[in-house]
Amino acid sequence: MAKNHSIVYVEDLKVSNMSASAGGTKESPGKNVRQKSGLNRSILDQGWYSFFHMLSYKLERGGGKLIKVDPRNTSRTCPRCGFVSAENRKSQATFACIGCGYRSNADEVGAINILRAGQARLACAMSGAVRPLSAGTRRDLLQH
Ligand SMILES: [Zn+2]
Numbered sequence: 001m002a003k004n005h006s007i008v009y010v011e012d013l014k015v016s017n018m019s020a021s022a023g024g025t026k027e028s029p030g031k032n033v034r035q036k037s038g039l040n041r042s043i044l045d046q047g048w049y050s051f052f053h054m055l056s057y058k059l060e061r062g063g064g065k066l067i068k069v070d071p072r073n074t075s076r077t078c079p080r081c082g083f084v085s086a087e088n089r090k091s092q093a094t095f096a097c098i099g100c101g102y103r104s105n106a107d108e109v110g111a112i113n114i115l116r117a118g119q120a121r122l123a124c125a126m127s128g129a130v131r132p133l134s135a136g137t138r139r140d141l142l143q144h
Contacts, residue, residue: 007064007122
C-alpha cells in the first residue's frame with residue numbers, strides 16, 4: 001500500500017474506546033454485549049493500531065501521509081445529496097438514501113465519505129468530520 005500510494009485515508013477508530021464500551025458501567029450496562037465483545041476481539045485481533053502505525057511510518061518515509069478522519073456519519077451520509085440518517089443504511093451491505101433514493105454498496109459509500117472528509121481535512125486542516133450539506137447546496141446538487 002505504501003509503495004503504490006502517497007496518501008491513504010482511514011477512519012480514526014478509537015480502538016481502546018471501542019474495546020471498553022461493550023460491558024458499559026454498573027449504572028448503565030452495555031447492550032448487545034456478546035456481539036460487541038466479539039467485534040472488539042476481532043478489531044483487536046486484526047491489530048488495527050499496529051497496522052495504522054506501520055502504514056503511517058512507511059507512507060511518511062516515502063514523503064506521503066496517513067490521514068485519519070472522524071468516523072461519525074461516514075456510513076450514514078448520502079454521497080449524492082448529503083442527507084444524513086441511520087435509516088439510509090438499510091443493511092450491513094446496502095445503502096439507500098431516504099432523501100434522494102441513491103442506492104449503492106454500503107462499503108463503497110463509506111469509502112467515498114472517508115475520502116471526501118480526508119481530502120477536506122488535508123486541504124483545510126479541519127476536523128475531518130462528515131457534515132450534512134446545507135439545504136441550498138443539496139437543492140443545487142439535486143437539480144443536476
Ligand atoms: Zn441522497
